[in-house]
Amino acid sequence: MRKLALATALTLGISTAALAQEKDWNFGDGVTDERWSLQNIDYALCDVGLNQSPIDLGTPNARGNVELSTMFGTVSGEMALGEEKVQVDFVDADGKGMKSGGTMFNLVQVHFHTPSEHAIDGKRFPLVAHFVHATDDGRLGVLGVMFEEGRTNPGLSNILEAHASGDGTPVTFDIDTMVPDDLDVYRYMGSLTTPPCSEGVNWHVADTQVEASAQQIAALRGALGPTARSLQPQGSRLVVAPSD
Numbered sequence: 001m002r003k004l005a006l007a008t009a010l011t012l013g014i015s016t017a018a019l020a021q022e023k024d025w026n027f028g029d030g031v032t033d034e035r036w037s038l039q040n041i042d043y044a045l046c047d048v049g050l051n052q053s054p055i056d057l058g059t060p061n062a063r064g065n066v067e068l069s070t071m072f073g074t075v076s077g078e079m080a081l082g083e084e085k086v087q088v089d090f091v092d093a094d095g096k097g098m099k100s101g102g103t104m105f106n107l108v109q110v111h112f113h114t115p116s117e118h119a120i121d122g123k124r125f126p127l128v129a130h131f132v133h134a135t136d137d138g139r140l141g142v143l144g145v146m147f148e149e150g151r152t153n154p155g156l157s158n159i160l161e162a163h164a165s166g167d168g169t170p171v172t173f174d175i176d177t178m179v180p181d182d183l184d185v186y187r188y189m190g191s192l193t194t195p196p197c198s199e200g201v202n203w204h205v206a207d208t209q210v211e212a213s214a215q216q217i218a219a220l221r222g223a224l225g226p227t228a229r230s231l232q233p234q235g236s237r238l239v240v241a242p243s244d
Contacts, residue, residue: 023083025195030115030124030228036195046197052232053190057205058121059234060241066187068204070098070143072175075107079159081167084227086220087111088159088171096175097133098143100187100204105133105141110175114221116146117193117228118186118205124228125209126217129178140192141202145179150211153177160219180208184242193229207242 025039036043046052076092089109090096096107109132116128125146133141147153155177162171185204191197 027084027225027227027229029230030226031230033230036197040195043195043197045191045199046195049191049197049199050233050235051190051199051237052197053193053201053203054117054119054229054231055188055190055234055239056119056122056231057186057188057239057241058119060186060239062238062240063243064240065243066100066185066204066240067102068098068100068183068185070179070183071096072107072179074172074174076170076172077109079162079165079167079169079171080109081163081223084224085111086159086163086223088162098131098141098204100141100202103135103139103141105135105139105202108132108134112220112224113193113227114217114224115226115228116144118144118146119231120207127212127220131175139202140198140200142204143179143185144203144205146206146209147212147217148209149214149217152213153211153216156212156216156220160216163219163223178210180206180210182208184208186239186241188237188239190232190237 025036028034036046075090077088077090080087080089087109090107093107097105110129113128116125125148127147129145131143155173158173162169184207188203190201190203191199
């Protein structure tokens with residue numbers, strides 16, 4: 001599992017030296033600029049990058065149906081818990097992932113934020129799952145799925161049960177219970193939403209929300225606290241919204 005954790009960290013642009021360091025940054029209120037570079041100069045891109053995430057997806061400059069297919073189903077992983085972090089690192093995900101525009105992105109991990117980081121017309125939802133993927137040559141792709149209050153979500157139930165048992169606990173769940181049946185997405189190029197805020201991330205954000213119970217949302221909010229980065233300028237980037 002150490003080998004998997006190291007591979008995941010390198011995929012996300014985190015140096016091996018950083019693995020040995022304690023977390024030296026925190027989320028803010030989700031509105032005010034975080035200025036993470038003041039904590040560590042290695043995070044300078046967070047403050048000066050022109051292609052940062054998250055953004056408000058409510059002002060797309062193009063419309064079209066992104067060619068996206070997913071290969072998920074039941075997967076196994078390990079809980080990876082920490083300050084402001086609830087994550088599952090996948091250990092049995094061969095052949096799992098998403099294909100976007102003909103490119104295969106292999107499933108690496110899923111983590112959560114409360115509230116959602118991306119907004120749609122100024123609205124943030126109470127919870128989001130970010131399914132992180134990488135191509136064989138290291139390009140990153142993320143599928144973001146927002147949750148609204150409703151029925152209990154089976155996949156989240158399995159994750160929360162493992163979360164209660166602590167870091168390193170094995171967990172198996174069906175990802176398809178956490179993804180809309182009709183998956184249409186917003187598509188744009190952005191960044192990681194946490195330091196070092198590496199750019200070149202292929203973002204896909206579902207335009208339809210999935211349900212989770214009030215108790216599930218509250219449990220993750222209690223574990224994470226406020227963990228949404230402030231909205232970043234869209235700039236001149238192409239943001240494709242699903243066709244009407």
